Amino acid sequence: MAEPMILDGNDVSKRIKDKLALQVAALEQKGVRPCLATILVGDDPASATYVRMKGNACKRLGIESKKIELPKETTTKELLAVIRELNNDSSVHGILLQHPVPSQIDERAAFDEIAIEKDVDGVTTLGFAQNAFGFAHYPSCTPAAILAILDHYQLPIEGKHAVVVGRSPILGKPVSQMLLNRNATVTICHSRTENVSDFVEKADIVVAAVGKPNFIQGEWIKSGAVVLDAGYNKGNIGDCEYDGCAQRASAITPVPGGVGPVTISMLLKHTVEAAERSV
Numbered sequence: 001m002a003e004p005m006i007l008d009g010n011d012v013s014k015r016i017k018d019k020l021a022l023q024v025a026a027l028e029q030k031g032v033r034p035c036l037a038t039i040l041v042g043d044d045p046a047s048a049t050y051v052r053m054k055g056n057a058c059k060r061l062g063i064e065s066k067k068i069e070l071p072k073e074t075t076t077k078e079l080l081a082v083i084r085e086l087n088n089d090s091s092v093h094g095i096l097l098q099h100p101v102p103s104q105i106d107e108r109a110a111f112d113e114i115a116i117e118k119d120v121d122g123v124t125t126l127g128f129a130q131n132a133f134g135f136a137h138y139p140s141c142t143p144a145a146i147l148a149i150l151d152h153y154q155l156p157i158e159g160k161h162a163v164v165v166g167r168s169p170i171l172g173k174p175v176s177q178m179l180l181n182r183n184a185t186v187t188i189c190h191s192r193t194e195n196v197s198d199f200v201e202k203a204d205i206v207v208a209a210v211g212k213p214n215f216i217q218g219e220w221i222k223s224g225a226v227v228l229d230a231g232y233n234k235g236n237i238g239d240c241e242y243d244g245c246a247q248r249a250s251a252i253t254p255v256p257g258g259v260g261p262v263t264i265s266m267l268l269k270h271t272v273e274a275a276e277r278s279v
């Protein structure tokens with residue numbers, strides 16, 4: 001197999017941000033500064049890093065970021081009160097609650113407290129449903145990033161067999177629905193799937209959203225398949241065994257430098273759009 005095309009997430013991300021800079025400037029003329037509120041509950045160092053990266057990306061584009069850090073003992077009731085306050089704060093356009101939250105918190109209840117017009121990460125029940133129907137303003141950021149990469153490189157989706165490994169509410173499930181809406185034939189694998197490799201072997205498009213380093217083996221990949229690795233595990237390791245997969249794939253996202261940076265750009269894009277809709 002010839003060398004695969006490397007799907008460069010940093011490049012896709014930069015193009016999105018260049019466009020956003022113009023939109024941010026236009027909003028400034030109207031006296032509006034987009035503002036993203038991020039909520040981090042507890043002190044997981046990896047989550048703290050993501051939230052910091054999101055804050056830095058905002059700053060570079062002239063987007064306000066409001067960081068809320070809550071102790072790991074926070075109750076559901078306390079978290080809901082914080083979210084309600086942000087819903088009522090007209091200077092805040094987007095709210096991101098970093099997943100996962102500590103186990104005593106009802107994460108679904110917390111996500112659902114976010115006002116739909118500020119749900120820039122597509123985590124509410126309504127936002128998820130709108131995405132499933134194909135008319136969400138703000139699909140979840142990582143699924144949106146995966147589609148943006150496929151579209152940027154003009155990789156066809158319609159009629160292709162996409163196999164998504166993972167079915168979480170912010171990644172595997174919504175990306176499956178988006179691929180289905182684009183007329184792919186979609187298979188979803190999860191922890192109870194028997195012989196995951198039997199399905200991956202048939203895929204034209206593979207989306208890895210497992211959260212297990214190097215889970216998808218090179219031998220599972222059909223020659224010429226497109227591989228999108230959303231995994232982001234300790235030590236910057238993806239869910240796909242990169243060298244093995246790259247030997248067979250026609251196109252592949254690296255980790256780092258693939259899906260991750262585009263996810264952040266999607267979050268900024270949704271926040272700017274929420275600010276535009278607020279005026």
Ligand SMILES: NC(=O)C1=CN([C@@H]2O[C@H](COP(=O)(O)OP(=O)(O)OC[C@H]3O[C@@H](n4cnc5c(N)ncnc54)[C@H](OP(=O)(O)O)[C@@H]3O)[C@@H](O)[C@H]2O)C=CC1
Nearest residue numbers: 142166167168171190191209210211230231232233260263
């Ligand atoms: N780049 C980015 O922007 C983002 C990256 N991530 C990364 O993506 C990965 C997945 O994240 P997320 O969806 O939040 O993780 P979750 O842990 O919420 O979901 C993991 C999914 O993988 C499935 N799974 C677990 N083990 C297996 C197995 N052995 N075989 C098949 N399926 C399995 C689970 O199945 P079941 O439902 O049965 O438990 C579950 O649906 C992580 O590495 C995370 O860091 C996540 C969000 C954003």
Ligand SMILES: Nc1nc(=O)c2c([nH]1)NC[C@@H]1CN(c3ccc(C(=O)N[C@@H](CCC(=O)O)C(=O)O)cc3)C=[N+]21
Nearest residue numbers: 050097098099100121141142232256257258260261263
């Ligand atoms: N509600 C919610 N929404 C999320 O979108 C969400 C979340 N919770 N919880 C955690 C995961 C993880 N995540 C990443 C985003 C960007 C990179 C990223 O930019 N990575 C860079 C590397 C950055 C570096 O480590 O230097 C890259 O892959 O090149 C990684 C991971 C979003 N998540």
